[in-house]
Amino acid sequence: MTVSVKDVAARAGVSVGTVSNVLNRPEKVNETTARRVHDAIADLGFVRNDAARQLREGRSRSIGLVVLDVANPFFTDLARGAENRAAENGLSVLLGNSDENDEREKAYLELFEEQRVHGVLISPRGEVDESFERIRRRGTPIVLVDRDGTEHGLSSVALDDVAGGYLAVSHLIASGRRRIAFVGGPVSIRQVSDRLAGARKAAAEHPEVTLDIILADSLSVLAGRAVGEELRERPEGDRPDAVFAANDLLAIGILQALVMLGHVRVPEDIALIGYDDISFSATAVIPLSSVRQPSELIGYTAVDLLMREAEQRGDYAPEHVVFQPELVVRASTVSPEGGREGAAAAEALPAAH
The missing domain is CATH 3.40.50.2300 (Response regulator)
Structure with missing residues (x-):
């Protein structure tokens, strides 16, 4: 049987609104009440419905990352940098491997947009086309990684x-x-x-x-x-x-x-x-x-650019960071x-x- 917020509220002896505050705005709840709610969650095995929360907020707390080849340690290190920075902002990273395949790249972009991710970081296989900008206009920020986006009106982090x-x-x-x-x-x-x-x-x-x-x-x-x-x-x-x-x-x-x-x-x-x-x-x-290449720094910086775009939305001007090789x-x-x-x-x- 699925345990609901109402069940947690009844077990803890609080209102549904208090349970919601504990989950989403814990600073509004005193420590004793919050402890009762967390105990009830543990006793009942409650798992929050993140999909429902995403629908209310308009986007998830995940970032989509599409790389050319997940077997390449460069992209593994890049992903680590992105994941570390995302975690500092309370976000997680969903990794997609295009495997240098155009169709797989397109499928991941569609999937991440459907999942209402916070934004997408992508190392494109080929040329950047209008589909990237369309996704951005529909409300999903996109940052190019390991690719200069100056010509395409998209934020980017790359090496020269x-x-x-x-x-x-x-x-x-x-x-x-x-x-x-x-x-x-x-x-x-x-x-x-x-x-x-x-x-x-x-x-x-x-x-x-x-x-x-x-x-x-x-x-x-x-x-x-x-x-x-x-x-x-x-x-x-x-x-x-x-x-x-x-x-x-x-x-x-x-x-x-x-x-x-x-x-x-x-x-x-x-x-x-x-x-x-x-x-x-x-x-x-x-x-x-x-x-x-500063692989981890590229991923780390890309998340920063994405966060700024997500916060500013329509007023955001694309940023471009280009590192020099060593x-x-x-x-x-x-x-x-x-x-x-x-x-x-x-x-x-x-x-x-």
Whole structure:
């Protein structure tokens, strides 16, 4: 049998209004009365009807978060930052994994809107279209995470990925590499295309440098391993002398194929740099150089933007926070013999811009 608020009120010897105040406005109830109500709730096993409360208030105390790949530690850390900040505001986070699939992304957006969430944080797979703005106009705030929303009238928190790609390839060039491969895909993911744009910009500043584009099926370890196996089987003269992978998962897969499953030395034969600086990067069999994103801070900041929009509603002007990337140099791009030279080259890199 379902226990109602009336049952709790009868057990505690108080009015229904007092029970409601204990649940929603506890500061209005004295400590002794509140204790009787909580004892009655525990005795009867009462569970509040949150759906009914949502209908009264117009929205829930949950935030929807849609990420590209929940298996990627970058998004796990981003979610942790969002969850920590949401908890500080009395909110919870509902996580949806689009798995780089447009239809799943659309389904999560529809579900979260139907659930009347407090707002939605989303890392879109493709281009941001009118559907995002329609959801916002209907009353559900949306903040783009890991994507700049300046062009779309939506608040956003992101890293300058063009600067990040520029930083990665500039480091490889400063370390003496000239035949560089970019590995990433699909390029319909904006983060991938921006990192490639930065890589091209850096390579274009050095006429002797070539940039080969190798498309991967996904941004996963297995996709990286497939690319690494293909590179490993090439004749030595046809291999690049450096690889910039669009994220660390790809880079780790490439590293496994080259070193653990093959005979190619990293960084002596091929220098390798990734992107995101996930926790696994520093502990890889050869510690991985990477471009660091402040993943938890991105999630934390996105919740702040969403809360401000939810409070101001129609008077809210979109905000845009763009963090700058940080180069983290480890053994995968600087050999022990060239450590001092490589470190000096890294320090001499132009500022990301």
